[in-house]
Amino acid sequence: MIINHPLLGPRDANEFVHLGDESLIDRPDGMADDAANKFHNYMYLRDNPAGKYRELWYHDAGDRSWLVVTRDTLTHEIFDVELARDVARARGRSK
Amino acid sequence: MSQLFRINGGLTDRSKPINFTFNNKQMVGYEGDTLASALLANGQRLVGRSFKYHRPRGIFSAGSEEPNALVQLRTGAHQEPNTRATVTELFDGLTATSQNHRGSLGFDFMSVTDLLSPFLSAGFYYKTFMWPKAFWEKIYEPIIRSSAGLGSLSMLEDPDKYDKGFLHCDLLIAGSGPSGLTAALAAGHAGLRVIIADEDYVLGGRLLEEDHNIDGISGQDWVLQTLAELTEMSNVRILPRTTIYGAYDHGIYGALERKTDHLADSGDKPRQVLWRIYSKRAMICGGATERSIAFANNDRPGIMLAGAVRAYATRYGVATGNKVAIFTNNDSGWQTALELVAKGVNVVAIIDPRDTAPRTHISGVAMIMGASVCNTSGRKALSRIALSNGQTLNVDCLAVSGGWSPNVHLTCHQRGRPVWNDTIAGFVPGGDLPVGQFVAGAANGDMTLGAALKSGHKTATLIAKDLGFTTNSSKVAKADDENFAIKQFWHVTGHKQRAWIDLQNDVTTKDITQSQAEGFRSVEHLKRYTTLGMATDQGKTSNVLGLAVMAEATGKTIPETGTTIFRPPYSPVAIGAFGGRERGQHFHPTRLTPSHKWAKEQGAEFVEVGNWMRAQWFPKSNDKTWRDSVDREVKKTRTSVGVCDVSTLGKIDIKGRDAAEFLNKIYSNPFAKVPVGRVRYGLMLREDGICYDDGTTARLAEDHFVMTTTTANAVLVYRNMEFARQCLFPDLDVHLISTTDQWAQFAIAGPNSRAVLSKIIDKVDMSNDGFPFMACSNITVCDGTPGRLFRISFSGELAYEVAVPVRYGDALIREIIKAGKEFDITPYGTEALGVMRIEKGHVTGAELNGQVTAFNVNMNNMISIKKDSIGSVLSRREMMIADDQIRLVGVKTVELSDSLASGAHFVAKGEKPTTKNDQGWIASVCYSPHFEQHIGLGFLERGHERHGEIIRAWDGVRGTDILVEIVSAHMYDPEGGLQRG
Incomplete structure (x- = not known):
């Protein structure tokens, strides 16, 4: 596979490490009252779609940026590659 | 002969x-x-x-x-x-x-x-x-x-070399037959970067094996002319002897080039090269493969594919027999007859199950229509064939054509399914091709020459336009379309003898009907039960025939029966080629410590730790065994001073206004208030609450920390920290960089460590008040070389770690040894390091094995409840902090002469060693020169309140069962007076 890195252009998938679901960005607040429940869901509940999927990849042999890659799990077609930091900010993780 | x-x-x-x-x-x-x-x-x-x-x-x-x-x-x-x-x-x-x-x-x-x-x-x-x-x-x-x-x-070990490489192109063309060559011409003229690859060592595909006319010249001359034209184009790369073996994601193709297989001696060049070809578009021009007809005893030497008989005559100048008969259900067999006769080969007869002959006359050849071959004889070579009309013919070669199967393999490598075409009696590529892939020529069902030339040119022109190239209407090579009519005639019935379908796996028509009768209805099951289509040829000549016979047996059509899935590789690829240069010691990179050269001079024994080579111990001439060396190194360190290269520990430089706040989230214990000039031990959890890694982190400035990780987890910890920094806390002002390879770091431990270091370090107050336990500082050594000093101890002794830029590492170890000479300083390796940390009760990867919690290692109080750090919430789950959980303990053998092995299980005296009675395990063991007996660290249910108890260490693997005493994990200097002194 080729991942079109938003900063570096097309790079071979060999340079990357795959982590998993984009929802790992949405880490709950550990100090909240129902933190235990929220962390259980965060850690253990995942969607496993056959089709479009947003997932985290790490450019291990490159610039060490974390990316959110939108990939079709059936065809491996990649629709979009974003910097995970931008996604995290857009999802309200700025302090 | x-x-x-x-x-x-x-x-x-x-x-x-x-x-x-x-x-x-x-x-x-x-x-x-x-x-x-x-x-x-x-x-x-x-x-x-x-x-x-x-x-x-x-x-x-x-x-x-x-x-x-x-x-x-x-x-x-x-x-x-x-x-x-x-x-x-x-x-x-x-x-x-x-x-x-x-x-x-x-x-x-x-x-x-x-x-x-x-x-x-x-x-x-x-x-x-x-x-x-x-x-x-x-x-x-x-x-x-x-x-x-x-x-x-x-x-024997493969002495050949293999290599790997990467190629990039606008258009990859797999196959150099008529369609591949016209495609290369069209794309080459349009200016595309073209790679044309063929598994053969001569390009031209079937034009080499058959007699044709193209543009008024012979097909073989046209190939030469076209290749000369392509060779002139700097944007076209021709790869003969190269098999495109797999179609992968995003236009990536695997190719195997046989570089020196055709030479007696490779001359030290790579035998084969495995290319990874990145293409914007690809054209599969793989042609078609002929298949046989199943009839009794159709496997004898001398029975061949008709196209092969033609190829041997036309391309190689070889007659495959003195008396040749042809058995064909289609017109291509007749073409073979014509060409053989023209070359003077004696063709006795052509046998065709169809009623009407496509020609009226071939000189000297009996045309036997509406008939088939129903048996053959000749044990080691064909001598006679029997026909369905009762006739027998004495022949030494039988050329068989059951039709042609388009080579759709590469179109199906991403689970595409081919579709059945009744006219050509073959599967052609379906609509779901891999992205960017096109098919032309016979591979696409264009079975005749004129059509193949046209489709190659047309497809390449379309691709060029699509990629934004201007195509000057280069002229298309023209040729007549030969007859291509076929009757779907698969096997000759009405006999009880074996009729082969798959010659490689000895699968006969009977095997197919029998497995169908036994209930193997799916074609995938049929394949696995009969082994049809397996092994090196992957059923290229037999699969379609097998499907047809199965379809007949089940009363279904061929499209209803379907095909098995096509997977790479198209033809066999040597494992050596996939390995390339990554074999033997080059399987992974080797990392050497800064003191490696020096350690080698000392005769050190080395051990692989991940990619690192670390000194394991330093033998001396009167050491009889490795234990003598290790015991000596431990004793010397504990009584005077020792030095050990600890550069392999992961080092992460952390800078930024929010560095302390960031560490507070990474580590479970508090880090926000670590003073400048101090080091703190940190415990890192996984988000699920399990212990992940530990290490020390030094605060060198308000906004500057230096973290150490375990050697094994250095890469992973860094990756996780980047995840936290970029994905969880994107706006913290903090930056990370791995500096593991930039700093040489040595641990100097033992009561005389201060005295040794004082001789090397410039202008630092080394007194206990001036530089106390857990102090750190930027320093200089040896008159001005920049460095860092940490007062930390893994051994439990008064100890320091001194770091210098890696280029000074070799010089520094030599200076330390020189300075330590008067104290008889000893270098120590990973074994002595391990012994001392077990004596001291420090945990490493053997204990933090991905199963244990901070609670298990008696460090639950290190998980701050006043802050939210990675893993803190889930570490508090009920079961993980239940009273009856396993806890870290030390163990000592009851008999001083007994030895211990890690992996032994704790079982109470008098109880059977069953899973139910299993109370825990021993994680690390060593012989302790200090206690003069074997000791270990382990996990025992409620272990923290069972010190002094005697329990069995039962080891079913090694067959030992000995008594041990449970003690505190902190066996050596439990109060810590030595390291603070």
């Missing part, structure tokens, strides 16, 4: 004879021959024995689809089994031997299996070797193993 079967014409160079041997027989061929064509020219018809029944077999095809003619090539370590003679380019001195027989090729003791064939049908092994159960391992399996397989390995 002279070349009795050589005829005029062909592309072999008669001025260049080549000597080779087959089964030690000297033979001669010509440059341009394959091993197969040279064997046929020499009249060698019997070339091997079949897989299951050990039937005599000859050459069947003229290409990579060959199921029969598998030979052992070369000798010694270069020996290569299962090489297809039909694609082996002849070279001077080639040695080949036949395979799969005991005794000689002519007299094979194993051919008794042929007589046993009534018992050896599909599923024989599954049904027969089931009982008695005890027989399997001792009796059945060894027998089956020794008779299974075809060729044999030399069992």
